[in-house]
Amino acid sequence: MWVVPKMTTVKGENLGFGQFPGGSPNTDGVVMGAQYFGSSDKGTGFYLSAPYDKGRTTTHEVGHYLNLRHIWGDGPCGFDDLVADTPASNGPSGGCSTQKTSCNSKDMVENYMDYSDDACMSLFTRGQKERMRAVLENGGPRSGLAYTAPKEITYCSSKGNISTSEWIDHVALGGMSNKTGSDGGYKNFSKKTATLAQKSSNVMTISAGFKKTVYKEYWNVWIDFNQNGTFDNSEKVISGPSTSNKDLWATVKVPSNAKLGKTRMRVSMKYNESQNACEIFSFGEVEDYTVNIISNTARNKYYQNRSKEPTNITLYPNPATDYIQVDLTSISDKATYQITTMQGLCLKTHELSSSKIDISNLRSGTYIITINNGKQLYQKKFVKE
Numbered sequence: 576m577w578v579v580p581k582m583t584t585v586k587g588e589n590l591g592f593g594q595f596p597g598g599s600p601n602t603d604g605v606v607m608g609a610q611y612f613g614s615s616d617k618g619t620g621f622y623l624s625a626p627y628d629k630g631r632t633t634t635h636e637v638g639h640y641l642n643l644r645h646i647w648g649d650g651p652c653g654f655d656d657l658v659a660d661t662p663a664s665n666g667p668s669g670g671c672s673t674q675k676t677s678c679n680s681k682d683m684v685e686n687y688m689d690y691s692d693d694a695c696m697s698l699f700t701r702g703q704k705e706r707m708r709a710v711l712e713n714g715g716p717r718s719g720l721a722y723t724a725p726k727e728i729t730y731c732s733s734k735g736n737i738s739t740s741e742w743i744d745h746v747a748l749g750g751m752s753n754k755t756g757s758d759g760g761y762k763n764f765s766k767k768t769a770t771l772a773q774k775s776s777n778v779m780t781i782s783a784g785f786k787k788t789v790y791k792e793y794w795n796v797w798i799d800f801n802q803n804g805t806f807d808n809s810e811k812v813i814s815g816p817s818t819s820n821k822d823l824w825a826t827v828k829v830p831s832n833a834k835l836g837k838t839r840m841r842v843s844m845k846y847n848e849s850q851n852a853c854e855i856f857s858f859g860e861v862e863d864y865t866v867n868i869i870s871n872t873a874r875n876k877y878y879q880n881r882s883k884e885p886t887n888i889t890l891y892p893n894p895a896t897d898y899i900q901v902d903l904t905s906i907s908d909k910a911t912y913q914i915t916t917m918q919g920l921c922l923k924t925h926e927l928s929s930s931k932i933d934i935s936n937l938r939s940g941t942y943i944i945t946i947n948n949g950k951q952l953y954q955k956k957f958v959k960e
């Protein structure tokens with residue numbers, strides 16, 4: 576944008592002008608006469624020339640810059656401004672002639688793309704707004720001003736060179752569960768998404784698989800909470816050794832400032848010693864996942880919706896150790912179940928394929944099981960011993 580002293584031309588004084596999209600880059604922009612730039616409503620002491628002293632010339636020129644034509648279509652009746660919801664007009668209006676009609680309709684003299692006095696102008700139409708937006712949106716000639724392409728993030732590589740004796744065989748978090756064999760030292764499971772709320776604590780399951788001997792393995796899990804493409808030390812959510820081929824439990828805490836949306840989680844298991852997020856090591860395995868961070872409000876809403884007046888259900892045994900049986904007589908076969916902690920954290924969601932539900936992986940404590948058959952929720956508290 577250029578602001579210049581008085582622009583006198585052979586036709587008279589020019590208040591300002593704007594270049595349509597697609598012109599020479601050297602002259603691309605809006606040029607304003609100083610006496611018409613700014614608004615007398617915003618203070619005093621400027622040299623502003625009434626009745627063009629409310630900044631509306633700039634609004635008008637920026638309209639041209641964003642591809643709007645004059646509302647009268649720069650010609651008599653029959654010339655169009657290419658916007659459907661502006662009335663036809665046979666020429667520019669001046670002053671504030673609100674009762675002016677032409678081309679069999681009332682003129683929209685209040686439109687910024689007319690020549691009325693500044694104080695008279697007050698609107699762009701919806702159609703004009705859409706025409707301007709099209710210029711700014713992805714693929715539009717001025718998209719660089721407003722549209723930001725989503726950043727393509729690539730993460731550093733990490734893997735175990737040999738994963739035939741030990742590998743990651745189970746990862747479960749935030750409604751997502753993945754049981755696998757050896758995946759050749761690294762596997763991208765980013766199509767699998769765990770959903771976690773900001774400022775929440777979540778139980779995560781990890782487990783090592785072994786060909787024969789159970790070795791000591793070192794676990795590190797990172798979630799790129801700030802979505803900057805690196806696994807920072809502060810983003811390490813689990814860290815420690817194990818010597819077990821059973822499911823292990825750990826708590827994953829999501830900070831309140833974790834960026835909303837999808838991000839990357841890296842689960843790394845290395846033989847005998849600790850590893851960093853970008854390490855290629857000899858023995859073990861690395862798996863990448865997607866974590867979708869949602870707001871706490873969204874999470875609470877989710878649980879409120881799901882727990883609307885649930886019906887009681889019969890289950891046995893209770894307390895139980897390895898599995899519970901639910902009475903399915905009133906439940907159709909297309910049901911799912913969800914096991915949550917008393918605090919509402921979801922540990923397990925699965926299709927209800929039989930009346931027997933495996934709870935052997937749960938730690939001792941009290942849980943809630945919710946069964947949803949699409950029409951009704953059934954709910955019951957149970958105790959895992």
Ligand SMILES: [Zn+2]
Nearest residue numbers: 635636639645
């Ligand atoms: Zn104009």
